[in-house]
Amino acid sequence: MFDSGSSVVWIILAGALATYATRVGGHLVLSRFHHIPRRVMAALDAVPAAVLASLVAPAIVSQGWAEALTLAIAAVAALRFNMAGVLLVGAASIITLRALLG
Amino acid sequence: MSFDRNAQIRQGMRDSLTVVIGAAPFGLLFGALAVDNGMSVSEAVLMSATMYAGASQMVGLDLFGTHAAPWLIVFSIFAVNFRHILYSATIGPKIAGFSVAQKTIAFFFLVDPQFAEAERRSEQGKSISFAWYMGMALPFYFSWICETALGALFGNLISDPHALGMDFLLPIYFLALVMGFRRRRNWFPVVIASGLASIAAYYIIGSPWHVSVGALFGIAFAAILAGQGQLPPQEATEQGVENV
Incomplete structure (x- = not known):
């Protein structure tokens, strides 16, 4: 699946460094600012939701009815249940719908 | 001690x-x-x-x-x-x-x-x-x-991950994370902007560029909606904790 095993290891280690940078960076950098422009703050605040929405969006339209319906069901389930509950509902939905719709 | x-x-x-x-x-x-x-x-x-x-x-x-x-x-x-x-x-x-x-x-x-x-x-x-x-x-x-x-x-023991929906658990997981952020300011417009831009980029440029393009659109939209002015850091960091 991968070109070489070692490239995966390097990506993992680079990802680990990037992760550590976010965990230490706020203390080292952000806390030095006395005032943060509202636009910058709103942009920072939006980063995780924007990235995750971008990751999931094509799955709504690019795969099939079983997948699209499952995401709709999971979105509704997320209004009520915690993460584990949403995954259970979503898994039940995708297994059933794939069996029914092919 | x-x-x-x-x-x-x-x-x-x-x-x-x-x-x-x-x-x-x-x-x-x-x-x-x-x-x-x-x-x-x-x-x-x-x-x-x-x-x-x-x-x-x-x-x-x-x-x-x-x-x-x-x-x-x-x-x-x-x-x-x-x-x-x-x-x-x-x-x-x-x-x-x-x-x-x-x-x-x-x-x-x-x-x-x-x-x-x-x-x-x-x-x-x-x-x-x-x-x-x-x-x-x-x-x-x-x-x-x-x-x-x-x-x-x-x-390693699972022989048919597709039938078990294993390949689709990641999108469900990501969607649940997105929903978890829904009380944040301007969540809905950010998610819609990111989602639409991501889908467009997915078809026009192709994967995996949809991730960066979609995210950039959502982040830029959040900055535009925020208006001008400054926040003191205390208020800025009172963002609450997500269940991620």
């Missing part, structure tokens, strides 16, 4: 119990999905041990599967972990008593539940000692690694 330290470690371990149990299914799931996405057991364990960040580990898996450029995978991991910058800025003054070496170690373990528990302890007017912090952090860290290994070994 050492009696007090032992008590602090024990208190931290007790405080970690709920999150250790709560996170167990996700550690197992990560391990299983990692091998399903073509990783080896040892690579999955390495990822959990060095990155130690559930949501962005899942993002990494997803992008490994699409053969995205390495820098794009690392950048996406960085972006999903961006919220830690706010945790780090908030927790910094509360662990001011730690030595530099202790801080260097402590920030590595600053995952969502660690931040949440530290904030809760601080709200209760209790001080955050290094002994309590590590008593909380280490059980969570080592159980995450063990669950990854178990999940990966188990994932």
Whole structure:
């Protein structure tokens, strides 16, 4: 699946460094600012939701009815249940719908 | 003194119990999905041990599967972990008593539940000692690694991941994370802008560029909607904790 095993290891280690940078960076950098422009703050605040929405969006339209319906069901389930509950509902939905719709 | 330290470690371990149990299914799931996405057991364990960040580990898996450029995978991991910058800025003054070496170690373990528990302890007017912090952090860290290994070994045994919907658990997981952010300001317009831009880029430019293009549109839209002015850092970091 991968070109070489070692490239995966390097990506993992680079990802680990990037992760550590976010965990230490706020203390080292952000806390030095006395005032943060509202636009910058709103942009920072939006980063995780924007990235995750971008990751999931094509799955709504690019795969099939079983997948699209499952995401709709999971979105509704997320209004009520915690993460584990949403995954259970979503898994039940995708297994059933794939069996029914092919 | 050492009696007090032992008590602090024990208190931290007790405080970690709920999150250790709560996170167990996700550690197992990560391990299983990692091998399903073509990783080896040892690579999955390495990822959990060095990155130690559930949501962005899942993002990494997803992008490994699409053969995205390495820098794009690392950048996406960085972006999903961006919220830690706010945790780090908030927790910094509360662990001011730690030595530099202790801080260097402590920030590595600053995952969502660690931040949440530290904030809760601080709200209760209790001080955050290094002994309590590590008593909380280490059980969570080592159980995450063990669950990854178990999940990966188990994932190797699954013969038909498609019939079990395994290949579609990541999108469901990401969607649930997106929904978890829904109380944030301008969440809906940001998600719609990102989603539409991502779908357009997916068809026009192709995967994996939809991730960066979609994210940029959403982030830019959030900045435009925010209006001008400045926020003091205290207010800026009062963002609450997500269940990621």
